[in-house]
Amino acid sequence: MASLNxxxxxxxxxxxILALGLWEMATQPPxxxxxxxxxxxxxxxxxxxxxxxxPSAVIKLAWAELSDxxxxxxxxxxxxxxxxxxxVYRVLAGYLAAMAIALPLGFLIGMSPLMYKxxxxxxxxxxPISPLAWMPLALFIIQDSxxxxxxxxxxxxxxxxxxxxxxxxxxxxxxxxxxxxxHELGPLRTAITVxxxxxxxxxxxxxxxxxxxxxxxxxxxxxxxxxxxxxYYVWNEWNNLDLASVIFSILMIGVVGMLLDLVLGxxxxxxxxxx
Amino acid sequence: xxxxxxxVDGLSKVYPDGQGGELTVFEDVRFALEKxxxxxxxxxxxxxxxxxxxxxxxxxxxxxxxxVMNGKExxxxxxxxxxxxxxxxxxxxxxxxxxxxxxxxxxxxxxSKEKIREHSERYLKMVGLDHALNRKPSQLSGGMRQRVxxxxxxxxxxxxxxLDEPFGALDALTRGVIQDELVNIxxxxxxTVFMITHDVDEAILLSDRIFLMSNGPNARIAxxxxxxxxxxxxxxxxxxxxxxxxTRDYLVDFLVNRSGSATPEEDGTPRIVEPAIGVARxxxxxxxxxxxxxxxxxxx
Ligand SMILES: Nc1ncnc2c1ncn2[C@@H]1O[C@H](COP(=O)(O)OP(=O)(O)OP(=O)(O)O)[C@@H](O)[C@H]1O
Ligand SMILES: [Mg+2]
Numbered sequence: 001m002a003s004l005n006x007x008x009x010x011x012x013x014x015x016x017i018l019a020l021g022l023w024e025m026a027t028q029p030p031x032x033x034x035x036x037x038x039x040x041x042x043x044x045x046x047x048x049x050x051x052x053x054x055p056s057a058v059i060k061l062a063w064a065e066l067s068d069x070x071x072x073x074x075x076x077x078x079x080x081x082x083x084x085x086x087x088v089y090r091v092l093a094g095y096l097a098a099m100a101i102a103l104p105l106g107f108l109i110g111m112s113p114l115m116y117k118x119x120x121x122x123x124x125x126x127x128p129i130s131p132l133a134w135m136p137l138a139l140f141i142i143q144d145s146x147x148x149x150x151x152x153x154x155x156x157x158x159x160x161x162x163x164x165x166x167x168x169x170x171x172x173x174x175x176x177x178x179x180x181x182x183h184e185l186g187p188l189r190t191a192i193t194v195x196x197x198x199x200x201x202x203x204x205x206x207x208x209x210x211x212x213x214x215x216x217x218x219x220x221x222x223x224x225x226x227x228x229x230x231x232y233y234v235w236n237e238w239n240n241l242d243l244a245s246v247i248f249s250i251l252m253i254g255v256v257g258m259l260l261d262l263v264l265g266x267x268x269x270x271x272x273x274x275x
Numbered sequence: 276x277x278x279x280x281x282x283v284d285g286l287s288k289v290y291p292d293g294q295g296g297e298l299t300v301f302e303d304v305r306f307a308l309e310k311x312x313x314x315x316x317x318x319x320x321x322x323x324x325x326x327x328x329x330x331x332x333x334x335x336x337x338x339x340x341x342x343v344m345n346g347k348e349x350x351x352x353x354x355x356x357x358x359x360x361x362x363x364x365x366x367x368x369x370x371x372x373x374x375x376x377x378x379x380x381x382x383x384x385x386x387s388k389e390k391i392r393e394h395s396e397r398y399l400k401m402v403g404l405d406h407a408l409n410r411k412p413s414q415l416s417g418g419m420r421q422r423v424x425x426x427x428x429x430x431x432x433x434x435x436x437x438l439d440e441p442f443g444a445l446d447a448l449t450r451g452v453i454q455d456e457l458v459n460i461x462x463x464x465x466x467t468v469f470m471i472t473h474d475v476d477e478a479i480l481l482s483d484r485i486f487l488m489s490n491g492p493n494a495r496i497a498x499x500x501x502x503x504x505x506x507x508x509x510x511x512x513x514x515x516x517x518x519x520x521x522t523r524d525y526l527v528d529f530l531v532n533r534s535g536s537a538t539p540e541e542d543g544t545p546r547i548v549e550p551a552i553g554v555a556r557x558x559x560x561x562x563x564x565x566x567x568x569x570x571x572x573x574x575x
Contacts, residue, residue, distance in 0.1 A: 175364040178334055181352040183381035183431075193377070197368045273368035274413035 020055045027054040053244040061244045062251075076236065078228070080249065084256055086228040090146070090221075091214045091260075094153025098210065102158045103203070106165025107191060110199070116166065123162065131156035131217050135224055145225035149218070156217045157210035164206025168199030200271035208264040215257045230256075278346060279307035280467060281331075281435060285340035285543070288326050300326060301494040304340070305543045306486060308435075313461060313468045315478040316496070317526065318488025319534055324471045325439055331469060332358045332437050344435065354382050357433035361440045363420040365412040365427075372408040375399060375427050382431040398430035399423070401463075402456055418449035422456070429460055438470035442477065451510055454480060462507055475526045479519060480508055486545060487529050489537045497537035499545035500525060503552065518551035525550035 002010075029051065069081025109116045131152045138148040172195050180190040222231025230253055237245035283306050292298035301323040308314055316324055329335035331342060333352035342349040344356075365374050375395035383391070399405050402422035412420050421441060428436055441457075442450040454477060461468060461481075472478050478485045479502055487498040503518050513519050525548065529537065539545050 175360060175362060176366060178352075178358075178360070179364050179366065181334060182332060182354075182356070182358050183378055184352065184354050185381060194366065197366070200368075271368075274411070275367050 024054045024056060027052050051243075053247065057244045058247050058251075062248050065245075065248060075227075078233075080230075080233070080252060083228065083230045083233040083249075084252060087218050087222060087230040088256065088260075090149050090229065091153055091211070091218050094150040094155075095157045095211060095214050097150070098154045098158040098161060099207070102161035102206075103165055106162045106203070107169050107195070109162070109166040110169025111191075111195075116170070123159070127159045127163075129155075132220055132224065135221065139225075145227060149221045149225050149229070152221045153214045153218060157214040160206040160209040160213065161203070162206075164209075165199065165203045168202030168206075169195055171202075172198040197271070197273075201268065201273070204264065204268040204271055208261065208268060211260050211264050212257070215253075215260055219253060278343075280310040280345065281308040282343045283307070283327075283331075283340070284343070286327065286330065286337045286342065287339040288323060288330075289338040299493050300491050301488075302339075303543045304496050305539070306496055306499065306545055308467055308469060310434075310467055311465045312484065313470070313482045314484050314486060315470050315472050315482040316486040316488060317472060317475065317478055317530065318494065319490050319530070320473075322488045322491040322494040324488060328358075328437050328439050328469065328471055331435070332356055334358075354431060355434045357428035357431055357436045359421075359424050359428045359436070359438040359441045361443050363412070363417075363424045365420055365423055367412050370409050370411055371399065371404060371415070371423050372396065374412070374423055375430050378427045378431050395430060398426040401429070401460055402426045402453075416449075418445050418453060421445060422453060425453070425457065425460070429464060429466070432464070432466070434467060436466050436468045436470075438468065440471050440473065443473065450474075450477075455510055457481065458508065458510075475523055475530070478502075478526070479504070479522055480510055480513055485526065487526070487534070487537065490534050495537075495539050495543075496545045497534075497539050498529065498548050501547065501549045501551075503549060521551040 065080045069079045069084075071077075071079040072082060105119075109119055134152055134155050135148060138151045139145065142148050142151060176194055176198055177190070180194040185193065218229065219231035219234065222229035223235045226232050226235075230249060234246055234249045234253075237243075237249065283304060286304040287302040288300045290298050290300060300321075304327060316327070318324055326335060330337045331349065333349055333356065349356075366377065369377060372392070372395055375398060376391055379386070379391045379395050386394070396405060396408065399408065402425060404419060404422055404426065407415060407419065412423070415423070421444075425441065428438075442453060445453065458481065468481075470481065482502050485500040485502060486496045487500060489495050489497045500522065502522055504513065504516050504522075
């Protein structure tokens with residue numbers, strides 16, 4: 001009996017082959033001898049182009065793109081690697097800025113019931129705003145599309161980190177805080193040696209949610225601001241009616257998102273502890 | 276007379292009773308501890324033992340009265356007082372060794388890494404855990420965790436050790452083993468210990484004196500019972516000492532019949548009781564005398 005993992009992998013591969021097979025068959029160009037349907041006649045000869053491309057075409061394109069991901073042939077023709085790198089850069093910049101504010105502020109809110117009460121109304125109002133709603137304001141104030149996209153990432157990734165940090169810090173077991181107190185640790189030492197490790201799993205959960213949201217939002221943000229990035233790339237290929245490229249970049253968005261999540265997942269494992 | 280090592284004066288604790296009034300858990304608690312003494316406190320659940328201990332630890336504030344140790348009033352927690360909590364309170368993300376290192380480093384920040392480690396290992400060895408240095412608390416049994424917690428408290432060599440039902444969550448067998456270990460460590464270090472327990476036998480085995488608390492609300496420390504059994508004591512042989520039975524009977528009688536009505540002296544200090552007075556000395560004259568008397572009684 002093969003192990004569960006092996007059987008699951010076999011099943012996964014079968015699903016993939018099945019799905020690709022169905023997709024391939026469904027997108028076969030009509031054979032030459034069958035006469036044109038009325039619809040096709042109306043659409044003219046260009047219908048080949050606007051068809052959803054078969055997986056074989058996407059794979060061929062993927063192979064070509066991935067074998068030279070970093071070519072740069074002008075503003076509208078850059079390799080997928082460069083576009084993804086732009087997006088990842090913006091996500092990380094906004095995300096790290098959010099972290100730099102959310103973690104200390106979360107600590108403050110978590111440790112002080114007064115601060116919690118004072119900040120809570122603002123958080124509750126600001127949090128449900130779609131990050132993209134900030135875009136016009138950001139563009140007007142910052143006057144720079146790149147920085148505006150980073151700002152939008154900052155805004156969308158700050159909330160889960162802030163709330164989880166505050167929650168994790170506020171709920172550190174009083175026993176552990178008492179251990180710090182009976183050993184005469186100062187506030188800073190207590191925060192670093194007791195509260196931070198105790199709250200780390202909750203904080204990391206917030207950071208993981210944030211990176212996921214940031215990666216969702218960057219695609220939409222780049223479609224708006226244009227220029228570079230994977231979101232712009234998708235939109236641009238759609239305007240070119242290059243659906244194979246669109247599908248390929250959708251897949252790449254998924255892969256990069258998964259990798260980002262994987263990194264945070266690993267970090268989460270590192271700080272986890274059993275009581 | 277010189278000032279005692281620790282003096283508790285007129286301590287009281289008042290909570291709101293939830294209906295707009297006030298609930299006085301205990302009041303006018305007065306006692307003193309001498310250096311090197313091992314004192315247990317026994318009383319029914321809810322009379323305020325943990326609260327008193329937490330005030331001594333500086334983790335809780337009394338509503339009235341004060342505590343003076345070494346001539347200084349206790350205002351907050353401090354390293355000269357070590358606490359062993361009932362639920363161990365080990366830091367679960369640290370290994371056994373690092374839980375001790377954490378405490379030792381806090382106590383002596385100027386020590387080198389090697390010295391801190393060596394010192395920590397020595398105390399883990401005392402509780403028989405030198406084989407589990409690198410395990411996390413979640414990988415230890417309840418008894419082992421409490422051993423780590425005891426080692427942590429002793430390792431910082433506090434002047435006063437506070438133990439809140441340290442064996443409350445352990446099974447009888449494990450409890451006995453760790454009691455013996457505690458006796459051994461205490462024998463070696465002779466630190467001043469103030470401990471809460473619900474177990475009369477445990478109190479007799481460990482303490483020089485046992486404080487008896489009357490029931491709450493308005494609980495007091497009514498009596499201070501002297502345990503007249505010489506050290507070193509051992510769990511296996513202490514039953515043979517006649518003073519043990521006298522003391523035990525006295526304690527059980529207090530808890531069953533008198534804890535509701537008992538009061539301290541007029542001046543608020545606990546009544547000093549020596550239930551086994553004379554017994555210990557006659558015991559040293561030989562067990563034969565005792566059995567002889569018993570034999571006579573049967574013959575008559
Ligand atoms: N925050 C609080 N508000 C109101 N009453 C409280 C509060 N904390 C403790 N009490 C009361 O104070 C009393 C003493 O509590 P404490 O924990 O000191 O008792 P204890 O003697 O240690 O009991 P046990 O033997 O069960 O551990 C209890 O009756 C409890 O109801
Ligand atoms: Mg208690």
